Amino acid sequence: MSSSRFSTKHAFPEGRWPRAWLDAVQVRFGAWLRRRGPVHPPLTLGYRQIYILPTRFGWLVGLLLFAMLLGSLNFNNNLGLFTTFLVAGIGLLSMHIAHRNLDGVRVAGCVPGQAFAGEPLALSITLQDTKDRIRRGLVAETRGLPTAAGVDLAAASSDETTLWIPTRQRGWMKIPRIRLRTRHPIGWFEAWSWFWPEHKVLVWPKPADQAPPLHTAGSSDSRSRPGDESDEFHGLRDWREGDPLHRIAWKASQRHQSLLARQFTRPERDRIVLRLADAPGRSLEERISILARWVMEADRNDCEYGIDLGTESIAPGAGESHRIRCLNLLGEFG
């Protein structure tokens, strides 16, 4: 059923030829790949997922070999022929080795990092050997991008490789098809597999290059009030019943002959609410971009800040997780 729906949708692609047709072919190709077997990590690469073709250099060597074959045959030069066959044998073996090098590699998972729009996003891919073989020169790449550095795997071990994926705009982004390839041992054949990480990544808005200065709102009185461990260490005081055990400063207590507890304070900070309405800009994107800049600045200035986008808002707060929450909201908004 799904295939019939698929075909009606893509059989007659609209739009300008050949771009639309090429896209349609791409989509169909992807669908065909998916039908051949699992393509989402975690997956173990087997013969259904591994493709192999000569590289450009491989074709060149093939041409060279053909010339050698013709010449040797013509002059009935038996050592020349033997050389040709030996090199052909080496080539054939290298094909087998390239395939073996990928066969049984497990793409255990992909963990995307975080990125602002326009910055590359780090995708860390964990590769694992499942067949107790040494793997050499596994390289991950996506279309039109510089490839990651190659990875070697010791037998029955795992390692990570990081692929940088460019981002263009904020919002949810699908990670493109990733190609894991190897040209081990002599680069005449390339064995590869495609896989799609199922993740969608939220790309944060790009902080505006220029933004009006941050409006600080609220009281600026910097009286300290007691806080918890996440705050700054303030000093020691006598232990009182009810203080948690892990706050006891054992070393200091030993010196003082009485139990001392560590005391923390939270410095009173500026509190601001960043409003979409306050941000100048012609379009929503520009304004969100300015908000993103404010978030970054507020975070750097150690303010307590909240966001108000009109329909959605986040109460003031601070810290790494708060910043991520804010940026996520900005990324998703709209």
Place this chain on the structure above:
Amino acid sequence: MTGSLTPTTVMLVVAAFLFAALPHLAAMPPWLALAIVMAAAWRVAVEVLALRRPNWLIRGLLTFGGLALVILHYGTFWGRRAATVLLCVMIAAKLSEMFRLRDARVVAALGYFLIATQFLFSQQLLFFAYLVIGCALVTAALMRVQRDADHVAASEEKPAPRAAQAARVVRDGFVLMLLAVPFALVLFALFPRLASPLWGMPENALDGRTGLSDEMSPGNIASLFADDSPAFRVSFDGPPPPRSERYWRGPVLWRFDGRTWKRLFYSNRAPERTPRPGPGARAYTVQQEPSERRWLFALDYPVRAPEGARLTADFELINQTPVTTLMSYDVISQPDFRDSVDLMQTMRRFALELPEGSNPRTQAHALALRERYPDDRALIDAVLTWFNQDDFFYSLETAPLGRHGADEFLFDLRVGYCEYYASAFVVLMRAAGIPARIVTGYQGGFWQAADEYLLVRQSDAHAWAEVWLEGQGWTRVDPTAAVSPSRIRDGARSALSGSEGWLSGEWLYQLRNQYDRLQNLWNRWVLGFDAKRQQNFLASLGLDDLPPGIKAALLVALSGLVLVPLALLLQAATSGRRRPDRLERAWLNLRGRLRRAGIRPMIGETPLELARRSADRLDNGHELITLSREYSVLRYGAFRSENAIIAFGRKSARWRPRLRNPSSLKQS
């Protein structure tokens, strides 16, 4: 992110190139070879000492300078030697701009080509080692380049020193090459050969390789005496001919300009009469080394020309194309045959022609002889006796001759070798009115008794004379034999013993003869494996009548068959698993037997746990428990005795699981 070339890689690529170019370097003029080696060394120095990279000007100069040097020296690109030297020069120039992975790859891969081209010049046994080592080195270089291309981040452990890295990759190259050998052998045996070439070899090899020339001027043959390389090998169907009859006929020379003997155009016609094989005929197979010339050699008188060659009126054998690879041909010779009983007037005139006004003393001497001996036979005998009795000497160390060569030689110098004697003798004969001509070729040969073949070396080159006698036709006369009978009896070697510049010692000579036996086998089984041999080989396997499609399928199937053990070898080579020791093997075998009996060992299960679990389902479970205890003690105990391990191995090998039958299982 593509990686960049590392110094180790550059060194390996340069080393592979230099090794592949080695025989080419030896064959080119030394200054050019030196330039190439310097270019390679410089490229390595740039990498290791971090010198400045050459700019476009230097690179262009190197490329076009090299091109110009090759043209200047060889005058052409055409021809095998010039072309391969050019290839070497261009690769060396390419080294100067080899800073990208792509260039390094191309340079390395051209190494294979360079190796293959060497076999256009020589396919000696020695070069098989060159082939094998060269291919392994080039493969290692390619592997190394690929490592750079993959740009694998250095592992956290400190990187191995450069030499160790190189040694490891060279070892890997050898392994890959060796694994490819069986495949190459199958293809070699079964790949169809061309019965006739598609195109001809460029004739001007321009290698200055010595072989018998088709003209004779002073010093021509002497240059061959120092060349101890084989000219051809002969295996006879019957016993070999006696030494005195081993005259291998080559170019026959008529025209003399006072200095150089040349062939006669009329010699190229077909013989009027050919010998009929009868009693005394000799059948033999000649395996001729590449000579770059078209001459084939046979005993007097070949009955017919081998395939692809023709027989001339002078009973020379001329091949259609120059002999550029090892070539084998069958000949039948009939010794008792009268060549040209009737001599045509034109031919007689050519056989008597002498340059005007040359050699007056010889002419006078000839007339005097004529008066004393009216009979041709008697005159010839008189001359040979004169050579023998008077103080004529056979030696390589002699003086060059001037305008009246025969005069100077016969009356003043009297020291020379076959060329001198043959030339002076023919001049004397012609002056006396006896038709005479010169025959060049080889005389003698070394009989390899163990393998029953005759080895004829370049140093066996010889020149003798033929005179035409009434009623007998052309008759061989060897004036050298009159002067130095040992030259004919024992070969040039013995006649010249004691002279300088000759082989330095008997043992070396023996060693070379032994080596030639190997070379002979090599020639017969490897180099001589042509379309005909292949057909015979397939026929001996009963595969000759198959249609081509089936043959191709067979080729593929056999190659596949070769790949199976290869895959297993590879498995062993790339597997990260260590080999289990004797004790572990014994236990693993035991586990295997349990598994086949239907009891699957579980992951993480200790031997004892496995045994206890299995014991319930086995009649002899208690034995298994004992065995597993023993195993644990041997494996993990403080005391390890080899004898105990061996005993355990024996005991466990005898043990077989006996499954309890289902009914008793229910009861328990």
